[in-house]
Amino acid sequence: MKPIRQIMSAALLGSLLASVPTLAMADAVTAKAVVENYVTLAHAGFNDALASAKTLQDKVDAFVANPTAETQQAAKDAWLAARKPYSQTEAFRFGNKNVDDWEGQVNAWPLDEGLIDYVKQDVYDHEEGNKFANANIIAGTDPIDAALLQSFNEKGGSEANVATGYHAIEFLLWGQDFNAKPQDSGQRPYTDYAKGDACTHGNCERRAQYLKAVTALLVGDLQTMADDWADGKDNYRKAFLALDENEALRRMLFGMGSLSLGELAGERMNVALLAHSQEEEHSCFSDNTHNDIAENSRSIQNVFNGTYTRIDGSKVEGASLAQLVAAKDAKASETLVSKLADTQQKTAAIVTAAKNGENFDQQIAPDNTAGNKRVKAAIAALRSQTGDIEAAAKVLGIDNLNPENSDSFGG
Known part of the structure; x- marks a missing residue:
């Protein structure tokens, strides 16, 4: 992959570097300090994801107890809010088992x-050969x-059998997106959770049980991960800090x-664009994919710049990869900082359009045509910045980073 040099004015470059305030102190930064800040960022992000999931759980409980359009909307709003901090944790994924x-x-x-539930069959596009594609857990009899729910994940060997997590909750709150009107998301009625004769589509009590159970499971999973990165425990954070420093840096850059x-x-992005298919978009029931994309992109920028803005508005920041690279090759660091910022601008354009x-x-x-061009520009920016992530790794003596690719790019 050939790096694409970006021509920038001195003023713009200065503005970008100002967003990484400690670059000027690059010579004083150690790999140990960078690794310690990384685990602190990870804990802050997963802790925020946990806190927002607990708020979601409160709103789900209120909705199930009193199903109305207002309580349903409050649960939806809480789900949308919960996605923001979680989506900013995803740069910690690939480098950490x-x-x-x-x-x-x-x-x-x-x-x-x-x-999981009833579907409108004439618009239901499921994985070919998935014998559980119409299992309808909610219409069943098992407690x-x-x-x-965990037993149904990837049941029969199909990755399309997803019974837990954010997107199962999303489907239970929004329902299928029939795309009857381009601007609409899923239109599940709140009466799908109503009591007695007011219940629509049957099995309202079991649907409520499912929604509560899957949300509680999400909270439990996020608690596990927040604990895994907490200080003062015999956990993954401790193991990560005990790694050889070059290996820790490699994992950080590999995840990015x-x-x-x-x-x-x-x-x-590219798979959905090539297929021109809403079924391939990340948050297809709520039409929140634009925000997922922007926050995923931000998570990569957070790790390199060593910063994270928490849900309460406070900022976590410290020694960064940007500083460490700058101490050896200022141009390589500045170029990646600018490309990460450019990608944020490209993904922000997708959010603005939404x-x-x-x-x-x-x-x-x-x-x-204009929408496709906008998405392609963000994809190109992501691909370009990956070349500079690899270059930054080489500056630190890490060869053959080989970040995970996608068949959608032809290998």
Whole structure:
């Protein structure tokens, strides 16, 4: 992959470097300090994800206890808010086995909705050959608990069998997105959780049990991960800090590069764009994919710049990869800082279009030339910055980083 040099004015470059305030102190930064700040950033991010999931759980409980349009909307709003901090943790995934092994139960997608609940069959596009695509757990008789839901994840060997995590909750709150109106997301009625004769589509009590169980499971999973990165415990954080410093730095950069290239640019964006399919977008029921993309991109920037803004507005910052690279090659660091900022601008354009009524599934539609161009620009920026992540790794003496790729790029 050939790096793409970006020509910038001195003023703009100065503005970008100001966003990494400790670059001027690069010579004083040690690898040990960078690694210690990384685990602190990870704990802050997962702790915020946990806190926002607990708020979601409170809103889900209130909705189930009193199903109204207002309590349903409050639960939806809490889900949307919970996605922001979680999406900023994803750069910690690929370089850390504890996160990578755990992620499938928390964030797996796309899911075959008929595994969980009723679907409108004439618009239901499920994985070919998935014999559980219409299992409808909610219409069954097995007691609904965490063990049952976990048992259905990847049941029959199909990755489309997703019974837990954010996107299962999303489907239970929004329902299928039929795309009847381009600006609409899923239109599940609140009466799907109503009592007695007011219940629509049957099984309202079991649907409520499922929603409560899957949300409680998410909170438990996030608690596990927050604990894994907490200070003062015999946990993954302690093991990470005990790694050889070069190996720790390699994992940090590998996580950045793999999210940037194979996962975000590839699986989450290019696959959907090539197929022009809403079924391939990340948060397809709520039409929140634009925010997922922007916050995933931000997570990569956070790790390199050594900063994270918490949900309460406070800022965590410390020794960074940007500083460490700058101490050896100022130009390499400045170039990556600027490319990460450029990618944020490209993903922000996708968010702006969505806020103006053109959701991601509309931007990737085959007849939307401007939308396709906007998405392609973000993909190109992600691919370009990955080349500079690899270059930064080489500056630190890490060769053959080989971040995870995507078949959508032809290998």
